[in-house]
Amino acid sequence: MNKKEFGQFMGFNLLRMCFFIVLLTLAVISFDIISKGIKAINWEFISTMPRNGMTEGGVLPAIIGTIMVTVITAILAVPLGMGCAIYINEYANNSKITRLIRMSIRNLSGVPSIVYGLFGVVLFVQFMHLGTCILSSGLTLGLMTLPWTITASEEALKSVPNSYRYGSLALGASKWQSIRTNVLPYAIPGMLTGTILGLARAAGETAPILFTGAAFYLPFLPKSLFSQFMALPYHLYIMSTQHHSISKVRPLAYGTALVLIALVFLINFFAIILRYHLRKRRME
Amino acid sequence: MDIKIRADKFNFFYNETMALKNISMNIFKNTVVGIIGPSGCGKSTFLRSINRMNDVIFGARHEGDILIDGENIYDKDIDVVGIRRRIGMVFQKSNPFPKSIFDNVAYGLKINGIKDRSYIAQKVEKSLQDAALWNEVKDRLSKSAFDLSGGQQQRLCIARALAVEPEVLLMDEPASALDPTATLKIEELIHELKSKYSIIIVTHNMQQAARISDYTAFFMMGELLEYDITSKVFTKPSKKITEDYITGRFG
Numbered sequence: 001m002n003k004k005e006f007g008q009f010m011g012f013n014l015l016r017m018c019f020f021i022v023l024l025t026l027a028v029i030s031f032d033i034i035s036k037g038i039k040a041i042n043w044e045f046i047s048t049m050p051r052n053g054m055t056e057g058g059v060l061p062a063i064i065g066t067i068m069v070t071v072i073t074a075i076l077a078v079p080l081g082m083g084c085a086i087y088i089n090e091y092a093n094n095s096k097i098t099r100l101i102r103m104s105i106r107n108l109s110g111v112p113s114i115v116y117g118l119f120g121v122v123l124f125v126q127f128m129h130l131g132t133c134i135l136s137s138g139l140t141l142g143l144m145t146l147p148w149t150i151t152a153s154e155e156a157l158k159s160v161p162n163s164y165r166y167g168s169l170a171l172g173a174s175k176w177q178s179i180r181t182n183v184l185p186y187a188i189p190g191m192l193t194g195t196i197l198g199l200a201r202a203a204g205e206t207a208p209i210l211f212t213g214a215a216f217y218l219p220f221l222p223k224s225l226f227s228q229f230m231a232l233p234y235h236l237y238i239m240s241t242q243h244h245s246i247s248k249v250r251p252l253a254y255g256t257a258l259v260l261i262a263l264v265f266l267i268n269f270f271a272i273i274l275r276y277h278l279r280k281r282r283m284e
Numbered sequence: 285m286d287i288k289i290r291a292d293k294f295n296f297f298y299n300e301t302m303a304l305k306n307i308s309m310n311i312f313k314n315t316v317v318g319i320i321g322p323s324g325c326g327k328s329t330f331l332r333s334i335n336r337m338n339d340v341i342f343g344a345r346h347e348g349d350i351l352i353d354g355e356n357i358y359d360k361d362i363d364v365v366g367i368r369r370r371i372g373m374v375f376q377k378s379n380p381f382p383k384s385i386f387d388n389v390a391y392g393l394k395i396n397g398i399k400d401r402s403y404i405a406q407k408v409e410k411s412l413q414d415a416a417l418w419n420e421v422k423d424r425l426s427k428s429a430f431d432l433s434g435g436q437q438q439r440l441c442i443a444r445a446l447a448v449e450p451e452v453l454l455m456d457e458p459a460s461a462l463d464p465t466a467t468l469k470i471e472e473l474i475h476e477l478k479s480k481y482s483i484i485i486v487t488h489n490m491q492q493a494a495r496i497s498d499y500t501a502f503f504m505m506g507e508l509l510e511y512d513i514t515s516k517v518f519t520k521p522s523k524k525i526t527e528d529y530i531t532g533r534f535g
Binding site: 093094095161163164165166167168169170171172173174177181182186 | 342373
């Protein structure tokens, strides 16, 4: 083996090793959660209230709570994020100020979620007097998801070639017509996918809902958007660190983890299906 | 002959760089004007100034006027969108939209508010015929425009531009990426279209300029050095530098 071939061999195998390390880690985590969680899962677990200080029963209120909060998050983050991305990418001049704003948005997506949680307490719970409730938590998660949504949507818009924009402008389209008919149709699949992945991430967050509305133990369903609620990630946190008999509820904690992962997976799966259908429609 | 387009002491800047210097020229109705010159001489910039496509470039500004039928297209109150509809443009790289062949040609009609389906169908057929593409695509109008060959795609873009009935057609090296057969087709097409439109075509190909244009403009370093009847520019240019460029001594 000469030097060049050796380099090739080493390069290839190093990269392959990286791949397998990642794959292995994912496989171990998935196997651990599924094998231990599957025992706890049955119809009763996902359809009933927790009982007996959460040592028995199901996680229905946590499932409902997480879904409701995620819907609020989507209502805030999806239209606002997409609109903002369209403005930044299509209308705003490429000046120093826009570059600064763009950079700030990217940095915001790296701000720890606990910081958003504190911000949510100050803005929604206290200043706007919404109290600790589903609405406050959803809005806080919405704020946290916005930078993600904006960045993903912007990337999707950037991937539409300028020749589509110029082509339609040259035919006498107004700027908005050009965007609506010759840019958005090709950017929407990417925008939606990125956005939904952001929502999936929000659904699994604990810190932002910790202070803004999630409750320790509420064995009934939320009555309105102004109720406190149980949420899967927070429930999991309680079960695995705060409960009075942690080892006893360990199987329930694993079950909760599995339900949460399944929910996030479901959202991602929905994103993939949606993208597939939108792409197919576009080709026709 | 009637003047269709008139540039009057037109200067153009990209930020601080002056791309066009004091361009004054008259372009007549129903003629083909070939614009030649070395790369970066301002040919394309001038072309894009005529339908205000330079507006989309950040930091672009101009001085002087360009008039179409005596109307200043840089007037404050002018409807830029309307100007672009009246002045069609074919880009250097063919840019079909990811739609069907039919929808590509119909696009300009639809965005200009035309809803009558039978009229659109009629217009699509007519435009494709005018662009000498109809016979090749009439059986697959609903297929994606991306399935066409490079030469067909460029003719599709010409058909798309013709569909909105422009008065002037700007072509930025429309045949630069095409093989000789496809190029010949486009050249024949330009010859036919001249009866209805004024055509301004940027080209790097001297023979092409000599073949298809009635007038030839020679640009260099942002200046219009020579502009006359094509046969005169190619046989008895008034400037030595024009001759040097045409005969291939530089550029």
